[in-house]
Amino acid sequence: MSQPPSSPPPGEDPAPxxxxxxxxxxxxxxxxxxxxxxxxxxxxxxxxxxxxIAYRNAxxxxxxxxxxxxxxxxxxxxxxxxxxxxxxxxxxxxxxxEGAIPALVRLRGKFPAGLVEITRLxxxxxxxxxxxxxxxxxxxxxxxxxxxxxxxxxxxxGFGPRAEEAILAALAGRERERGERRxxxxxxxxxxxxxxxxxxxxxxxxxxxxxxxARRMTDSVRDLDVIATAAxxxxxxxxxxxxxxxxxxxxxxxxxxxxxxxxGMPVELRIVDPExxxxxxQHLTGAKQHNLALRELAVRRxxxxxxxxxxxxxxGQMHRCATEAELYALLGLxxxxxxxxxxxxxxxxxxxxxxxxxxxxxDLRGELHCHTTASDGTASIEEMALAxxxxxxxxxxxxxxxxxxxxxxxxxPAQLREQIARIRxxxxxxxxxxxxxxxxxxxDGSLDYEDALLGELDWVIASVHxxxxxxxxxxxxxxxxxxxxxxxxxxxxxxxxxxxQRPPYQFDLQRVLEAAAATGTMLEINxxxxxxxxxETSxxxxxxAGIPLVINSDAHRPGAFAVAxxxxxxARRAWLTAEQVANTRSWEQxxxxxxxxx
DNA sequence: GCCGTTTTCGGCCCGACTGTTTTCAGTCG
Numbered sequence: 001m002s003q004p005p006s007s008p009p010p011g012e013d014p015a016p017x018x019x020x021x022x023x024x025x026x027x028x029x030x031x032x033x034x035x036x037x038x039x040x041x042x043x044x045x046x047x048x049x050x051x052x053i054a055y056r057n058a059x060x061x062x063x064x065x066x067x068x069x070x071x072x073x074x075x076x077x078x079x080x081x082x083x084x085x086x087x088x089x090x091x092x093x094x095x096x097x098e099g100a101i102p103a104l105v106r107l108r109g110k111f112p113a114g115l116v117e118i119t120r121l122x123x124x125x126x127x128x129x130x131x132x133x134x135x136x137x138x139x140x141x142x143x144x145x146x147x148x149x150x151x152x153x154x155x156x157x158g159f160g161p162r163a164e165e166a167i168l169a170a171l172a173g174r175e176r177e178r179g180e181r182r183x184x185x186x187x188x189x190x191x192x193x194x195x196x197x198x199x200x201x202x203x204x205x206x207x208x209x210x211x212x213x214a215r216r217m218t219d220s221v222r223d224l225d226v227i228a229t230a231a232x233x234x235x236x237x238x239x240x241x242x243x244x245x246x247x248x249x250x251x252x253x254x255x256x257x258x259x260x261x262x263x264g265m266p267v268e269l270r271i272v273d274p275e276x277x278x279x280x281x282q283h284l285t286g287a288k289q290h291n292l293a294l295r296e297l298a299v300r301r302x303x304x305x306x307x308x309x310x311x312x313x314x315x316g317q318m319h320r321c322a323t324e325a326e327l328y329a330l331l332g333l334x335x336x337x338x339x340x341x342x343x344x345x346x347x348x349x350x351x352x353x354x355x356x357x358x359x360x361x362x363d364l365r366g367e368l369h370c371h372t373t374a375s376d377g378t379a380s381i382e383e384m385a386l387a388x389x390x391x392x393x394x395x396x397x398x399x400x401x402x403x404x405x406x407x408x409x410x411x412x413p414a415q416l417r418e419q420i421a422r423i424r425x426x427x428x429x430x431x432x433x434x435x436x437x438x439x440x441x442x443x444d445g446s447l448d449y450e451d452a453l454l455g456e457l458d459w460v461i462a463s464v465h466x467x468x469x470x471x472x473x474x475x476x477x478x479x480x481x482x483x484x485x486x487x488x489x490x491x492x493x494x495x496x497x498x499x500x501q502r503p504p505y506q507f508d509l510q511r512v513l514e515a516a517a518a519t520g521t522m523l524e525i526n527x528x529x530x531x532x533x534x535x536e537t538s539x540x541x542x543x544x545a546g547i548p549l550v551i552n553s554d555a556h557r558p559g560a561f562a563v564a565x566x567x568x569x570x571a572r573r574a575w576l577t578a579e580q581v582a583n584t585r586s587w588e589q590x591x592x593x594x595x596x597x598x
Numbered sequence: 599g600c601c602g603t604t605t606t607c608g609g610c611c612c613g614a615c616t617g618t619t620t621t622c623a624g625t626c627g
Contacts, residue, residue, distance in 0.1 A: 051599050053600095053610080054599035054600055082600095082601095122626085123626090125626090127624060127625090158623080159617090163617070291612090295611035296611065299610085299611070
């Protein structure tokens with residue numbers, strides 16, 4: 001998961017120039033990084049594993065928190081985060097006030113940095129790394145390589161020739177993997193969906209479904225999990241291995257096969273008895289943290305959950321579940337949608353019966369962000385309107401770029417007046433066209449058109465398209481100034497992130513949310529699969545602050561309205577209901593929500 | 599170190615695999 005927008009990546013200058021905050025608090029990302037490092041070092045130090053896990057859980061909770069955890073800790077309220085207790089709150093305060101956590105300083109002195117790197121190698125964990133350090137003085141990958149080549153490792157009890165081979169292979173693999181990236185979800189689904197279709201078409205196949213992180217609709221994925229039931233399992237596994245899009249495969253068995261597609265995507269196909277389908281589907285859908293918490297919850301009820309079933313201590317009976325709903329019900333939980341399975345409170349809500357009714361694609365009634373040939377789109381107003389109507393939308397805002405956009409994309413004030421006239425003159429039955437603009441937010445926070453011209457538009461979305469690398473304080477003020485402009489209806493792709501490409505701009509999300517909540521300015525969830533911006537944690541915080549969200553495609557061609565599924569996925573991962581998203585309403589209702597009408 | 603539908607103390611997921619071992623610890627997903 002990417003860093004929250006309020007947390008600049010380490011290594012970049014985070015100090016606000018002339019900042020009005022005397023001492024800069026550590027960002028959530030910095031705190032989380034320190035706690036993760038502490039967990040690694042405690043693990044090497046031989047601490048009880050549950051203590052290590054506690055630090056990692058706290059690091060995750062802090063990384064995902066929508067507000068400044070340092071500020072929270074100063075008020076003694078960081079312990080309200082699940083997984084943060086008094087001890088870790090004190091460590092957060094030490095980091096904020098003294099600039100360092102004493103235990104971290106001490107452990108850094110005890111274990112060289114290269115040792116942690118060694119624990120990350122596949123096949124080597126903290127216990128084995130520690131023995132290599134204690135008994136052979138190995139504290140870097142380079143020393144490890146030499147020791148393996150000189151056959152010194154096999155002298156250690158518990159290590160043998162195979163261990164040396166594995167270490168050398170792991171060191172080589174580590175260099176290869178540096179270029180290996182996660183695949184953005186739309187590309188992953190473009191591989192998965194034809195694969196699922198091909199498997200479903202096979203005569204031996206009964207049910208075939210996507211599991212794993214792709215089913216949860218995460219921003220990006222590393223691999224694909226597919227689960228199936230089949231009349232003839234071995235036949236289906238063999239057929240899978242023989243598909244055109246498969247480059248290589250393990251030897252197929254009745255329980256499945258591991259594949260690699262020509263695009264390099266690893267795919268695991270698992271074939272299971274129909275009676276256990278729910279168990280395996282749940283198990284493979286994850287996330288890991290969700291499954292872990294689910295099993296802990298089950299143990300408190302005397303139940304043990306595995307991919308094979310639910311074992312009841314009292315009766316000794318193994319319950320098999322054909323569906324996930326049965327499995328959750330057995331544990332006293334409402335069914336949990338895959339997008340929510342991240343251990344972000346969904347288990348507690350499922351137990352209390354308070355899970356939200358998540359927004360669906362069909363709830364969207366209009367689209368409020370698209371481009372035409374007037375700026376950098378590829379289609380006319382009419383072509384975009386027809387495509388939007390085809391999707392069942394009742395209204396469409398045409399929002400081309402503004403005057404300072406790059407060559408070929410800019411729309412001068414005069415051109416915008418012409419464009420408004422064209423939009424007003426275009427009548428297409430069944431869909432209402434709105435004259436809009438995606439106006440640049442200039443570095444000082446002012447907008448790209450005069451207010452008089454903006455006032456002629458039905459819908460104004462303001463976005464940052466330049467000077468991404470401003471210091472956080474300046475960027476925060478820039479965005480807030482745009483939010484406070486009475487003619488700005490929404491902020492487009494508010495964090496500026498590109499998934500697997502670039503981090504968000506540095507800005508203070510909390511202050512931006514406060515400003516939007518105060519003015520009624522809406523925030524966009526941009527559905528472009530490379531953006532999905534706001535991200536799920538920020539969008540959840542925005543909705544909690546009472547800010548209306550808009551889910552937009554930012555389509556530059558008619559076919560691109562289909563990316564709405566990714567914006568919906570992010571909204572669902574943000575726990576959003578249809579009510580919290582403005583464009584699930586009629587245009588009249590959206591118009592009434594605009595800041596200018598408040 | 600955290601936490602509470604048996605608990606403020608005593609727990610804290612589950613199973614498969616691997617290499618090295620004659621019964622299992624460590625790692626992984």
